[in-house]
Amino acid sequence: MSASVSPSVPRVGVWLIGARGSVATTAVAGCAAVTAGLHPPTGMVTETPVLAASGLPALSSLVFGGHDTVDCPLPKRAEALAAGGVLPPGLPAAVHAELTAADQEIRPGGPLAGDTRSETELIAAFAADIRDFVRRHGLARAVVVNVASTEPAPTGDALPPSSLYAAAALHAGCPYVNFTPSAGLHHPALTALATASGLPYAGRDGKTGQTLLRSVLGPMFTQRALTVRAWSGTNLLGGGDGASLADPAAAAAKNAGKERALADVLGEVPEGEVHIDDVPALGDWKTAWDHIAFDGFLGTRMILQTIWQGCDSSLAAPLILDLARLTARAHEAGLSGPLGELGFYFKDPVGHGPAALGEQYAALTEFAERLAAARPEETARCADADEERQ
Numbered sequence: 001m002s003a004s005v006s007p008s009v010p011r012v013g014v015w016l017i018g019a020r021g022s023v024a025t026t027a028v029a030g031c032a033a034v035t036a037g038l039h040p041p042t043g044m045v046t047e048t049p050v051l052a053a054s055g056l057p058a059l060s061s062l063v064f065g066g067h068d069t070v071d072c073p074l075p076k077r078a079e080a081l082a083a084g085g086v087l088p089p090g091l092p093a094a095v096h097a098e099l100t101a102a103d104q105e106i107r108p109g110g111p112l113a114g115d116t117r118s119e120t121e122l123i124a125a126f127a128a129d130i131r132d133f134v135r136r137h138g139l140a141r142a143v144v145v146n147v148a149s150t151e152p153a154p155t156g157d158a159l160p161p162s163s164l165y166a167a168a169a170l171h172a173g174c175p176y177v178n179f180t181p182s183a184g185l186h187h188p189a190l191t192a193l194a195t196a197s198g199l200p201y202a203g204r205d206g207k208t209g210q211t212l213l214r215s216v217l218g219p220m221f222t223q224r225a226l227t228v229r230a231w232s233g234t235n236l237l238g239g240g241d242g243a244s245l246a247d248p249a250a251a252a253a254k255n256a257g258k259e260r261a262l263a264d265v266l267g268e269v270p271e272g273e274v275h276i277d278d279v280p281a282l283g284d285w286k287t288a289w290d291h292i293a294f295d296g297f298l299g300t301r302m303i304l305q306t307i308w309q310g311c312d313s314s315l316a317a318p319l320i321l322d323l324a325r326l327t328a329r330a331h332e333a334g335l336s337g338p339l340g341e342l343g344f345y346f347k348d349p350v351g352h353g354p355a356a357l358g359e360q361y362a363a364l365t366e367f368a369e370r371l372a373a374a375r376p377e378e379t380a381r382c383a384d385a386d387e388e389r390q
Contacts, residue, residue, distance in 0.1 A: 012057040013142030014324045015130055015174065017165045019066025019106045021240055022086065022284050023147045023179075025077045025099075026317035028064050029087055032098035035060045038091070043318035045344075045364070046325050054371040055332075056325040065105030065133045067126060067165065068148075069112060074103040084283045086313050105133060111161065119159050126168030134172070141331055143324045144169035144176045146203075147316070149240055151182040152249030153256075163187040170197040175331045177323045178203030179316070181256065181348070195337075200330045202323060202339040205347040208315035209308050210235065210274075210288035211261050212357065217292070217304070218265030219356035227295040231262060232272035234289045238282035241312060261347045264355030284313045319345050326367075333374035341367035 016024040033039045034047075041047035046056055078092035078099055092099065107129040111122055134142050146162055154160045159167070162182035169176040170185075170193055178184035178201075185194050185201055194201060207215065210233060221228050263269045272291075288308040296302050323345055330339055340351025344360035353363050 010140035016066035017146040018148030020068040022313040026313040032095035064102035067109035074099040127171040130172035149244035176201040179206040181205040215357040230271040230293040233274040237286035
């Protein structure tokens with residue numbers, strides 16, 4: 001990826017939290033494959049004509065690194081994903097050099113069992129890793145993206161790992177994206193830091209499947225004046241996501257975002273729940289069922305049922321690349337604070353914005369126009385500020 005970039009083209013870092021997981025591996029391998037012309041950029045909104053003039057960093061300019069608590073090398077992880085049908089056969093070998101380069105930039109995460117470092121020490125260590133990555137590669141900027149396993153909602157004052165990494169991103173002068181339902185910057189202890197940092201941030205909880213469909217169907221019922229009486233769902237999934245969501249507390253954190261998204265598009269919370277079942281045999285594949293009971297004219301009772309079957313890593317990876325590029329460009333353009341315009345990508349987006357997917361897409365295209373119109377002098381001032389921080 002980075003080897004083919006002209007020295008005159010600024011390079012941008014993508015620092016992944018959970019860098020050896022399925023989503024991160026698919027994103028790194030996919031970026032290399034698209035850059036080399038091995039596969040088209042299917043699923044990447046940033047590669048469509050509507051965003052072409054936004055000044056986004058080229059895929060070939062992206063440099064990957066990250067934190068993780070596991071030690072399975074990315075090339076081996078990619079081979080396992082190919083064996084499971086997530087990556088195309090032969091792709092891990094074709095992009096082995098890029099996977100190896102990214103793997104060499106992954107640093108130990110934490111805290112692990114027995115780690116006696118304080119929160120302040122952990123944040124400082126993580127931030128130092130990110131700053132070192134930026135410095136050694138001469139990057140114009142880096143975006144930190146959380147793609148780690150879902151955590152239970154925090155209780156008490158202690159910062160969960162996702163919030164430690166989020167704080168480290170800001171201390172390192174980097175924009176932050178939370179693609180998970182974990183606390184991240186949502187922790188109240190980080191509110192002042194996020195405001196004072198002057199950095200853009202986005203999240204949370206990527207909208208890849210069931211909730212994506214809900215954000216389309218919900219407005220349909222509302223716009224047609226049909227009364228939704230109940231909306232229930234079931235998710236079957238395996239892999240790391242399934243294992244982490246087998247914890248009831250983690251599943252509750254995940255479902256909270258799904259419920260908020262549905263309440264936002266309908267204006268109220270209908271009866272029904274979402275159940276998440278861990279089925280290890282499914283690996284990175286998932287099935288989601290929705291059962292929607294609604295009333296039509298004269299109280300006629302009707303049912304809509306949907307089935308969504310897909311590969312979570314393949315659905316998420318292009319969005320990770322989109323978000324890294326959009327957030328990097330927002331930073332370059334001097335924007336700060338919550339990027340509500342990126343709500344198109346999230347179940348529980350930060351900032352202000354619509355909930356229906358069509359309206360979110362309109363907000364995203366308007367955001368792209370703002371980025372395209374950003375004055376060069378604004379970009380230059382932001383670059384100078386970045387250089388001073390580093």
